[in-house]
Amino acid sequence: MSLFHRNSLARRFLHHRTALAGLVICTCVLLAVIVGPLILPYGPEDMDFMATLSPPSMAHPLGTDSFGRDVLVRVLNGGQVSLTISFLAIALATVVGGGMGLAAAYHGGWTDVILMRFADLLFAFPSFILALLLMVMFGFSTSNIIFAIALVYLPIFARIARNSTLLVRDEPFVQAARLMGRRPVAIMLTQILPNISAPLLVQASAGMAFAIILEAGLSFIGLGVQPPTPSLGGIMSDGREYFSRAPWVLTMSGLAISVALLGINLLGDGLRDLTDPRLRERN
Amino acid sequence: MSQSDPVSGGSRSLPARERAGYRRLMLLGGKLLSALVLLLVGSLVVFLTIQAAPGSAALSVLGEQATPEAVAAFERRHGLDQPVLVQYLAWLGNALRGDFGVSLSIASGQQISSLMASKLPTTLFLGAYALVLAIAISLVLGIYAARHRGKTGDTVATSISVLGISMPDFWLSYVLIFFFGLSLGWFPTYGYVSPFVDLPGALHAGFLPALAIAAPMAAVFSRTLRAVLLETMTRPYVTAARSFGLKPRFVFVHFIFRNALIPYLTIIGLQIRYILGGVVVVERIFGIPGMGSFMVDGAFLRDLPVLLACTVTFLAIVVLVNTLTDALCSFLDPRRSR
Numbered sequence: 001m002s003l004f005h006r007n008s009l010a011r012r013f014l015h016h017r018t019a020l021a022g023l024v025i026c027t028c029v030l031l032a033v034i035v036g037p038l039i040l041p042y043g044p045e046d047m048d049f050m051a052t053l054s055p056p057s058m059a060h061p062l063g064t065d066s067f068g069r070d071v072l073v074r075v076l077n078g079g080q081v082s083l084t085i086s087f088l089a090i091a092l093a094t095v096v097g098g099g100m101g102l103a104a105a106y107h108g109g110w111t112d113v114i115l116m117r118f119a120d121l122l123f124a125f126p127s128f129i130l131a132l133l134l135m136v137m138f139g140f141s142t143s144n145i146i147f148a149i150a151l152v153y154l155p156i157f158a159r160i161a162r163n164s165t166l167l168v169r170d171e172p173f174v175q176a177a178r179l180m181g182r183r184p185v186a187i188m189l190t191q192i193l194p195n196i197s198a199p200l201l202v203q204a205s206a207g208m209a210f211a212i213i214l215e216a217g218l219s220f221i222g223l224g225v226q227p228p229t230p231s232l233g234g235i236m237s238d239g240r241e242y243f244s245r246a247p248w249v250l251t252m253s254g255l256a257i258s259v260a261l262l263g264i265n266l267l268g269d270g271l272r273d274l275t276d277p278r279l280r281e282r283n
Numbered sequence: 284m285s286q287s288d289p290v291s292g293g294s295r296s297l298p299a300r301e302r303a304g305y306r307r308l309m310l311l312g313g314k315l316l317s318a319l320v321l322l323l324v325g326s327l328v329v330f331l332t333i334q335a336a337p338g339s340a341a342l343s344v345l346g347e348q349a350t351p352e353a354v355a356a357f358e359r360r361h362g363l364d365q366p367v368l369v370q371y372l373a374w375l376g377n378a379l380r381g382d383f384g385v386s387l388s389i390a391s392g393q394q395i396s397s398l399m400a401s402k403l404p405t406t407l408f409l410g411a412y413a414l415v416l417a418i419a420i421s422l423v424l425g426i427y428a429a430r431h432r433g434k435t436g437d438t439v440a441t442s443i444s445v446l447g448i449s450m451p452d453f454w455l456s457y458v459l460i461f462f463f464g465l466s467l468g469w470f471p472t473y474g475y476v477s478p479f480v481d482l483p484g485a486l487h488a489g490f491l492p493a494l495a496i497a498a499p500m501a502a503v504f505s506r507t508l509r510a511v512l513l514e515t516m517t518r519p520y521v522t523a524a525r526s527f528g529l530k531p532r533f534v535f536v537h538f539i540f541r542n543a544l545i546p547y548l549t550i551i552g553l554q555i556r557y558i559l560g561g562v563v564v565v566e567r568i569f570g571i572p573g574m575g576s577f578m579v580d581g582a583f584l585r586d587l588p589v590l591l592a593c594t595v596t597f598l599a600i601v602v603l604v605n606t607l608t609d610a611l612c613s614f615l616d617p618r619r620s621r
Contacts, residue, residue, distance in 0.1 A: 121328065124321055124605070128560025129578070129597050133590060136582045137332055213451045217564050220453050221579055233453075240457065240568075247461075254454040261449035269445070 012274055019270020025263030033083060036076035044077035044230045045069065053246040063248040065238055071249055075256045078230035083260070085142060085225070086211035089149035094204050097154035101161025102188050102196070105169060116162065119155035127152045131214055135223045145224055149211050160203050164196035198275045205268040209261050216257055232257050311610055318606045325602075326378075326595045330371045333587050374591075383592035388584040389577075395592045398577070403596065406573035408478050409566070410558050410600075412489050413496035417558075418551070420501035425508030430535075432513060440505070447502025452561040456495040456568045463491060475571045492569040496561035500554055507550045511543040518542075545616050552608030559597050 013019050037044070047067045056063045062071040097119075104115040122130070134148040168174060169192070177187045212232075218224030219233030227234060232253055239250030349357075358364045365373070377384065383395040390398060428440035450458070464472035470491050478485035515521065516539055524534045563575035570576075574593055581589035 121321060121325055124325060124556075124598060124601055125594075126556040126559040126597050126601055128557075128563055129594060132563065132578070132582055133329070133332065133594050136585065136590065137335070209448070216451060217453060217560075221564060221567055223579075223582060236454065236457075243457070250457055254457065257451060257454060258446075258449045261451075262445065265445055265448055 013270070016270050016274060018266050019274060022263050022265070022267030022270050025259065026267055029079070029260050029263055030083075033076055033079045037073065037080065040070070040073050040076070042070040042073045044074050045228050046073075053242060055246070056248055062252045063246065065235075065246070065249050066242055071235070071252055074230045074235055075232070075253050078232045078235050078253070079256055079260065081142075081225060081229060082212055082215050082219075082232045085145055085215050085231075086149070086208055089146045089211050089215075090153065090204050090207045092146065092150035093153040093207065094157050094200055096150065097157025098161040098196075098200050100154070101158035101163075102165050102192060104158070105162040105165035106184065106188055106192065112162075116158065119158040122151065123155040123159075125152075127210075127214065128217060131218060132223055135218060140223060140226050142225060142229075145215060145218065148218075149214050152214065153207055153210060156207070157200060157203060160199050161196055164199050165192055168192055168195045202268065202271045202275055205264060205271055209264045209268065212257065212261060212264070307613065310613065314606055314609055318602045322595075322599055322602050323375075325598045326375065327371060329591060329594050329598070330374065331367065333591055334367050334370075378592075378595070384588045386581075386586055386589050388586045389580050389589055395589055398589075399574070399592065399596070402572060402574050402577050404479070405475065405477070405571060406562055406566070406575060407600075408485070409489060409493060409496070409571065409573060410562055412486070412493040413500070413558055413561070414551075414555075416493050416497035417500035417504055420497065421504030421508055423505075424501070425505035425512065426540075428505065428509045429512035429516070441509070444502035444505050447498050450498065452495050452499060453564045453568060455498055456492070456565055459491045459495055460568075473570045475569075489571075492565045492571060495565050495568075496558055499561070500558060503554060504547070504550060508543065508547050511546045512539060515539045515543045541615075545612050548608055548612055548615070552605050552612075555604045556601055559600065 013023075047069055048064065052064060052066055054060060054064045060070050060072065062075065064070055065074070100115050100119065104112040131148040131152050134151065135144060138144045138147075174187060174191050177191050182190075215224055215231070216233035216236070219231045220237045222237065225231035225234055227238075235253040236250055236257075239246070239253060243250050355364070363370070374384070381396050383399070386393050386395050386398060424440045424444060428437045431437045431440075460472045463470050471488050472491065474488065476484040476488040478489075521534060521538050524538045525531075562573065563578060565571075566573045566575035567579055574596065578590065578593035578597075580586070581593060
């Protein structure tokens with residue numbers, strides 16, 4: 001039954017134009033970001049003072065910046081840094097936030113009140129401002145960016161996990177597991193988690209886009225990834241200083257962000273359409 | 284309800300309505316109270332976070348070579364030698380009277396409240412302008428897409444919104460600056476005009492930054508509006524209204540749009556947080572002297588009282604707007620107050 005179901009989901013995925021387009025773009029972006037830096041002849045910090053601010057050419061397909069560094073190489077390396085940070089941050093938020101929501105809904109009572117009030121409190125802060133505050137307070141290291149983004153995005157996962165858990169908490173199979181004397185942690189992980197993972201994963205794919213924007217915004221104003229490590233926001237921030245002389249630096253790094261976001265958003269939309277039972281009947 | 288008091292019979296409607304009004308008032312009071320508690324706890328958490336940060340405020344202001352005596356004198360002058368909770372209560376007492384203390388490193392010794400007096404209206408104006416633009420764009424796109432479902436118009440409108448959420452505000456800012464500012468010369472690309480001095484000028488000068496903040500929001504709003512409208516259109520009462528022969532426009536305004544308004548407003552309330560986040564970056568790009576630029580300056584110079592004042596102010600705005608939209612929704616949807 002579940003195999004058949006999985007087959008049908010895969011088949012519907014391949015017939016869903018939005019999801020397929022998103023998957024293709026995401027795969028291209030991932031391949032470019034992983035393989036590109038390996039095969040290109042420059043490093044992200046290699047400078048060529050003979051060719052500073054040179055426009056796109058055969059040697060430098062996206063031109064060079066003010067230190068003569070190849071923009072394509074920097075964008076690909078920066079993309080790798082940005083995607084890694086965003087992925088780790090969202091993975092952390094999914095695990096911790098999802099766990100919080102699951103525990104809150106399963107135990108109820110004071111656990112529920114305390115955990116969800118904490119999530120509400122985090123949710124009340126404007127995300128960018130909370131992330132900015134955390135960065136200033138705890139320093140501009142890469143691990144702190146991951147923690148800051150995870151903390152900002154955690155309440156959304158907590159909310160979704162809690163709402164989904166409430167729907168399955170009193171199902172017969174959960175009660176059966178409880179009567180068999182299984183420990184709460186085991187019930188949560190083996191009985192409830194498989195039933196709430198779909199909405200969490202859909203949210204995680206949407207969250208990647210959010211995390212990329214947040215990380216790029218922080219690095220753009222100079223409070224995120226610190227130079228010389230390339231990041232998409234950092235490259236854009238460099239590019240704006242000599243935008244009138246070398247518009248390609250800002251434009252190309254901006255386009256790179258947009259392509260990545262477009263792929264993730266299309267994939268997320270497609271996944272939501274495919275997994276939301278309310279939409280399934282009509283489409 | 285009718286089973287629980289079968290006696291009240293005909294006179295049920297009036298007392299029930301009075302009771303509903305009373306209950307709604309109580310609910311509103313409860314929401315205000317929980318908003319206040321949230322604000323209080325939130326400001327305490329921000330205060331503690333800033334206290335827990337490594338590094339000393341005295342050393343960052345006086346320089347690393349400051350003598351221990353100078354540090355002690357500085358800490359006594361600013362009350363930094365007191366227990367944390369006492370410091371928080373003192374800060375809270377002052378903040379409630381509109382006094383956020385003095386700036387340490389941005390404008391040394393100046394009152395933060397007098398610095399904020401000119402910056403807060405600037406940011407509120409920009410935020411409100413962006414919100415109005417986002418709502419206007421999303422109403423047009425969302426309604427158009429829903430009414431032309433599956434046709435080319437829908438595809439175009441939906442594609443515009445997917446592109447909209449794929450352009451972060453700071454990147455869109457430069458695209459707008461390049462096309463509308465530098466190439467066409469329609470709008471200024473830098474600087475700020477106060478809306479209290481020259482309203483048309485402020486709307487003109489603020490258009491590009493407001494649009495940069497509004498576009499990603501508009502994309503989210505219009506997608507929500509389209510989805511909600513499409514869902515509402517399939518409801519039985521809409522089919523019933525149509526089969527009564529009511530005019531399509533009437534059905535749309537009174538049966539579909541009115542009911543779609545509540546989830547739409549809820550999303551708008553939730554997205555206020557992102558508008559304020561957008562303000563921070565966009566103010567910096569366009570050189571607008573608002574709360575966002577102020578906070579980023581405070582972040583670079585580690586001006587802790589400024590960071591604290593800005594964060595709590597932003598938190599207060601979000602909590603206030605959320606409470607307002609919540610109240611508006613329960614006004615539009617009486618079922619919520621039951």
